[in-house]
Amino acid sequence: MARQQDRDSAQMRLTGLVIAVAMVLWLAVQWLGGHYGWAAKWAFLADLAAIGAFVWSLLVTWRIWRRRNDA
Known part of the structure; x- marks a missing residue:
């Protein structure tokens, strides 16, 4: 049980790190794109990458929650 x-805990730390890094990178790309006049396709690419990271984090969190409730 302690091993689980x-x-x-390690997975939740990783999930938190992914959320934080995805948010910071997304904000940085949005700011850089506006500042340097990048094409909108790069902003959409950053949006899709951030959404992917958030969906992955949600799925991992949900799986951990289910595993804890089943125990």
Whole structure:
């Protein structure tokens, strides 16, 4: 049981890190794109990458939550 909790804790730390990095990178790309006049396709690409990171984080969090409730 303790081993599972350690694994869940590590996955939650990774999930939090992914959320934070995705948000910072997304904000940076949005600012840089506006500042340097990049094409809108780069902003949409950054949006899709951020959405992908957030969906992945949501799925991992949901899986951990389900595993804890089943135990």
